[in-house]
Amino acid sequence: MALIKYGGGVTQASGSIGGNTFARNRFGNYTRSRTKPVNPNSTAQGLSRSSLAYLAQYWNATLSVEERGSWETYAGSVPGLNRLGESVYLTGFNEFLRSNIIRLQNELAVIEAGPTVLTLPETDPTFAIVATEADQKIAVTFDEDLPWDSEAGAKMYIYAGEPQNPTRNFFKGPWKLAGSLSNGAETGAKIDSPYTLVTGQKIWCYARIQRADGRLSNPFRGDVLVTAGA
Numbered sequence: 001m002a003l004i005k006y007g008g009g010v011t012q013a014s015g016s017i018g019g020n021t022f023a024r025n026r027f028g029n030y031t032r033s034r035t036k037p038v039n040p041n042s043t044a045q046g047l048s049r050s051s052l053a054y055l056a057q058y059w060n061a062t063l064s065v066e067e068r069g070s071w072e073t074y075a076g077s078v079p080g081l082n083r084l085g086e087s088v089y090l091t092g093f094n095e096f097l098r099s100n101i102i103r104l105q106n107e108l109a110v111i112e113a114g115p116t117v118l119t120l121p122e123t124d125p126t127f128a129i130v131a132t133e134a135d136q137k138i139a140v141t142f143d144e145d146l147p148w149d150s151e152a153g154a155k156m157y158i159y160a161g162e163p164q165n166p167t168r169n170f171f172k173g174p175w176k177l178a179g180s181l182s183n184g185a186e187t188g189a190k191i192d193s194p195y196t197l198v199t200g201q202k203i204w205c206y207a208r209i210q211r212a213d214g215r216l217s218n219p220f221r222g223d224v225l226v227t228a229g230a
Contacts, residue, residue: 051104055097063096063112070114071096077118081218099214102157106180111214121209121217122146124156128222132229133199137190138178144187146209153212156181160194163201166225171204178205199228 059068072092079087090098092114100110124146130139140158148154159175179191197203206221 051101052097054104055100055110058110059093059096067113068092068096070116072114074114074116074118078120099210099216102208102210102216103214105177106155106157108155115211115213115215117211117213117215119215121148121211121215123217123220124207124209125220127207127220129203129205129224131193131197131203131224131226133197133226134229135190136193136197138193138203138205139188139190140181140205140207141187142181142207144185148209148211149183149185151183151212154183155210156185156207157210158191158205158207161204162195163197163203163226166200166202168202171223175206197226199226201226 069092075090075092075095078095079089081087095114103110124142126141126143128141130141131137132139138158138160140156142149142156148156157180158178160178161171161173161175164171176194178194181189181191193203195203202223202225204221204223206219208219209217
């Protein structure tokens with residue numbers, strides 16, 4: 001399904017219609033022929049699908065009316081962004097999925113009651129990475145003074161993209177979960193790369209902060225050239 005914005009004609013579109021795919025990168029809007037994506041049925045894909053099915057059943061069969069209502073209240077107070085960069089409000093069910101799918105992927109318990117703090121968590125403008133071939137690790141730089149790092153149960157999740165040629169300046173995905181940092185982590189902490197790192201290649205990572213009450217931040221990202229390391 002495509003999202004289309006009308007003005008004096010069509011001013012912006014995102015998604016696919018018929019044989020055409022509409023998208024945008026840093027150079028502006030573009031259209032390309034639609035291609036059928038490969039479905040590798042990977043372990044990560046299987047986990048995402050099973051998590052979605054599990055949480056849909058959990059929403060209907062396990063949560064109380066009051067708990068579902070608390071997610072609806074949270075969803076109605078916290079805007080997100082659609083593919084056109086416009087503010088939209090999700091349903092309570094979708095916010096429940098957004099907060100808990102990532103927790104199941106990290107083997108954490110489901111948060112049942114919606115957050116009572118009606119704002120998204122902070123993002124980290126200082127986020128940066130260093131990737132080294134010698135130890136095949138990604139070092140994560142972040143602001144230790146942000147509230148999540150002193151809150152029991154809070155996390156920062158880090159996702160990595162497959163390394164690319166150093167001349168590439170844009171990366172849209174796909175992404176793979178590289179690891180997470182718990183509250184109390186120190187800047188410069190290292191996580192294992194989910195991909196083989198080779199000196200001179202370029203790698204992108206993005207991160208999300210999740211507070212203990214389940215609130216999940218918008219993504220923030222960084223990129224770096226892989227170095228040889230010690």
